[in-house]
Amino acid sequence: MSDKHEHGHQIGDHLYIHRHTYIHGLAPHVKIIGAFSFLLVAVLTPADQYLSFAGYLVLVLSIIFMAELSIKTVVRRMVVEVPFILFAVLMPFLGRAPYIEISGVTVSQAGLTAGIAILIKSSLGVLVSILLSSTTTVREILHGLAHLKVPALLINIATFMLRYSAVVTDELNRMKTARESRGFIASGPKDWKIVAQAAGALFIRSYERGERVHLAMLSRGFNGEMPRAQHATASTKDWLQVLLLPLSAFFVLLIGFYL
Amino acid sequence: MHIPDGFINVPVSGAAVLVSASAIALALKKSRGSMEQEVAPMAGLTAVFIFAVQMLNFPVAAGTSGHLLGGALAAILVGPWVALLAMTVVISLQAFIFADGGLSAIGLNIFNMGVITVLIGWFTFKFILKFLPKKNSSVVAASAIAAFISVPISALGFVVEYAIGGSGIIDLDKVLGAMLSVHVLIGLGEAAISALTIGAVLATRSDLVYGASRLLPKKDLKIKPVDLR
Numbered sequence: 001m002s003d004k005h006e007h008g009h010q011i012g013d014h015l016y017i018h019r020h021t022y023i024h025g026l027a028p029h030v031k032i033i034g035a036f037s038f039l040l041v042a043v044l045t046p047a048d049q050y051l052s053f054a055g056y057l058v059l060v061l062s063i064i065f066m067a068e069l070s071i072k073t074v075v076r077r078m079v080v081e082v083p084f085i086l087f088a089v090l091m092p093f094l095g096r097a098p099y100i101e102i103s104g105v106t107v108s109q110a111g112l113t114a115g116i117a118i119l120i121k122s123s124l125g126v127l128v129s130i131l132l133s134s135t136t137t138v139r140e141i142l143h144g145l146a147h148l149k150v151p152a153l154l155i156n157i158a159t160f161m162l163r164y165s166a167v168v169t170d171e172l173n174r175m176k177t178a179r180e181s182r183g184f185i186a187s188g189p190k191d192w193k194i195v196a197q198a199a200g201a202l203f204i205r206s207y208e209r210g211e212r213v214h215l216a217m218l219s220r221g222f223n224g225e226m227p228r229a230q231h232a233t234a235s236t237k238d239w240l241q242v243l244l245l246p247l248s249a250f251f252v253l254l255i256g257f258y259l
Numbered sequence: 260m261h262i263p264d265g266f267i268n269v270p271v272s273g274a275a276v277l278v279s280a281s282a283i284a285l286a287l288k289k290s291r292g293s294m295e296q297e298v299a300p301m302a303g304l305t306a307v308f309i310f311a312v313q314m315l316n317f318p319v320a321a322g323t324s325g326h327l328l329g330g331a332l333a334a335i336l337v338g339p340w341v342a343l344l345a346m347t348v349v350i351s352l353q354a355f356i357f358a359d360g361g362l363s364a365i366g367l368n369i370f371n372m373g374v375i376t377v378l379i380g381w382f383t384f385k386f387i388l389k390f391l392p393k394k395n396s397s398v399v400a401a402s403a404i405a406a407f408i409s410v411p412i413s414a415l416g417f418v419v420e421y422a423i424g425g426s427g428i429i430d431l432d433k434v435l436g437a438m439l440s441v442h443v444l445i446g447l448g449e450a451a452i453s454a455l456t457i458g459a460v461l462a463t464r465s466d467l468v469y470g471a472s473r474l475l476p477k478k479d480l481k482i483k484p485v486d487l488r
Contacts, residue, residue, distance in 0.1 A: 015356060015357075035362060036362060036363070039264055039361070039362055039363045040269065040363060042264070042265070043264055043265050043268075043269055043272075043363050044269055047426070077358070078358075080357060080358050080359050081263070081358075091428060091429065094428075094429045094433060095428040095429055096428060096429070096430065108428070110426075110428045111428045111429070114426040114428040117265065117426075118263070118265055118266055118426075120265070121263070121264050121265020121266075122263030122264050122265055122266065122361060124264065124265075125263055125264025125265065125358070125361040125362060125363065125364075126263070126264075126358045126361075128362065129354065129355065129356075129357075129358035129361075129362060130358055132355065133355065133356045133357070133358070138352075138356055141355055141356070151283075151287055153287055153290075153298060153299060153344070154283070154287075154344065154347065154348060156299035156303070157298075157299055157302045157303045157306055157344055157345065157348045158303070158306070158348045158351075158352060159299075159303070160299055160300055160302075160303020160304065160306070160307075161303045161304075161306040161307050161310065161348055161349070161352070163303070164303065164304055164307050165307050165310065165311075167307075168304070168307040168308065168310075168311050169307075169311055169314070172311050172314070189448075189451070192448070192451050192452055192455060193455050195452060195455075196451070196452045196453075196454075196455030196456045196458070196459060197455070197456075197459045199312050199327075199452065199455075199456040199459070200455070200456045200457075200458070200459025200460045200462075200463075201459065202308060202311060202312070203308055203336060203456065203460055203467070204460060204463060204464055204467060206304045206305070206307060206308045206311075207301070207304060207305075207308075207464075207467055209304060210300050210301050210303070210304035210305075213300045213304075214297055214300040214301070217300065
């Protein structure tokens, strides 16, 4: 939606991949609703409907293609999913009877099904979330949430968080550099005190910055309300096209049932 | 311990959204009033602080490390309501931007890692403090206990959700045992780091520790004569 190329250093800015595609241009609140309703259908799908899951994957991949994102980048970003994968891999071994044998290894059948389903569903969730953050700037996501009637105070808090994240993480990194230049290497619980002192100093510095920011805002006439930028609007056509995603997912689900 | 999509069924995830939303609504209401204008910048900076602190890994043993949840710590530092708002924002942004925790599980994650850690942490802190003398070391001790308790209770929240809305494939006692044993260990780290952090803040700016502000006696400014010879 925005034609200017932003190169800020806020949380998540590095995740946004700038392209001029239809997906990028959609109003953020429409994208959020689309993502949520698609995931709802995916999560509601019974564990053994593999055909439906394959259909969902095709849908997500086609949107990734439409948004001109490279599969390589998307796969690289799926790394956050690793802890879930570990859990899903353990499920066949921890699950209840009946047990089946697959090439000499005894596993729980129900555990296997559930593990695979969790793996698929959480992968779809991660894919959709990556799709959202790669095609929508964090600021747009906040605008979208505000449009969806998320309380203004929460949006304001998130806005401040984004605005000052770089400042505070820089502070944290400076403290880390200082610690390490004094020869500090974290090796075990005996070093917790050092880590905690850093956290304490970070809190005081963050809070004092918060006080200064607040005073600066008051001196510029802040009265508790933030000026809002004009929201992006969505036409009925936009809504229909975005809701095509959860609707086709639902259609895929029905097909999966009858095949 | 972010719950992904598809782990807990939709009715339970939906119920968690309702419960979390009412807790947030209460926090919004409580944090209005006296310091309404201050809430946004302060809670925003608290959110950044929590976000940064969660990146601060503490070494546990043999190359493994854990990180703070930060709910109890935030509650003691800025009060439960502002802390809850800050935690909500942090957890939501993690889901929306970093794919950390499923979008459809956002209510569950806010409940376990925000509502439980903040409220259990805060009320434990207040409760323990009643029995201790009014001084700095009591605040530190109460923080340690509160932070410790908040982590396994948060894990217990997950176990309850799994019991009601999980796949039911793994026996509940196995899930309970695994979650509690791991989180008791993480809780020890959380307790140590939170207490030490509170101690560090108390030492320099005790007025910034919300949990201690009404408790500790106001100190007068002391000017000590210094012999400059």
